[in-house]
Amino acid sequence: MNPDTLRGHMDALLLSVVEREPLHGYAIIEALRERSDGALDVPTGTVYPALRRLERAGYLAGEWAVAGGRKRRTYRLTDSGRAALTGERSAWKSFTTAIGSVLDPSGGRSPSG
Amino acid sequence: MNPDTLRGHMDALLLSVVEREPLHGYAIIEALRERSDGALDVPTGTVYPALRRLERAGYLAGEWAVAGGRKRRTYRLTDSGRAALTGERSAWKSFTTAIGSVLDPSGGRSPSG
């Protein structure tokens, strides 16, 4: 997977993966890998700064915890983050529709257009 | 459309739009807009450098022409570019599958997994 393709979609991925239950960074990376069947292997240098950014934006709420002697920062989706995720899902749909319509080998626009 | 989402997908868009017939930069921008029903309005500062980059990479062959007193640089898809486009289409499919599987509100992996 070309690194740059992910750009602009990290927020959606991170918000989505903590939707059901709060997770810490390391677990988020694993969840991303599992949910995508190995396709998404996002490095720590991408995830940790992105989580901080989303926390600053108010979309995630982070909290320190200790489990098995190891410190963890667990991130929970805020109400604001949940609204943002809804927007991201909508934007994703528009995005894939737009790119898909151009990449479609048949070369046409919408059938009813 | 958030500008950053396009990042890493410009090559696929540009190669795809000149697949049928050679086009010049200005026409490429219009084709992108038409094919996507207005969703993709890519600025000249993005397209012209990208076309040069793809030409340097050997995926496009540019040639100067004059039509109605105006100079145009028309770009044609090379064999190498056609192969690259096939790869881009495949990558696009993997990409949407991966992101989609994470963004899917049901939160599951593949149904048979």
Add this chain to the structure above:
DNA sequence: GTCTATATGTAGACTCCCTATTTATTGAGG
């Protein structure tokens, strides 16, 4: 004592997309 897995974080490089601007021609309208 070494290795692996777990867990978080930063510095700096790098890509490349966007904004803003420049240059030039054609044709319409006044």
Add this chain to the structure above:
DNA sequence: CCTCAATAAATAGGGAGTCTACATATAGAC
């Protein structure tokens, strides 16, 4: 003649976010 809009190409500089590489630390296996 002048202005405006559409057509056509290009560059400089800014900027945001992802990646590579590295640093730090604990726990458990061997």
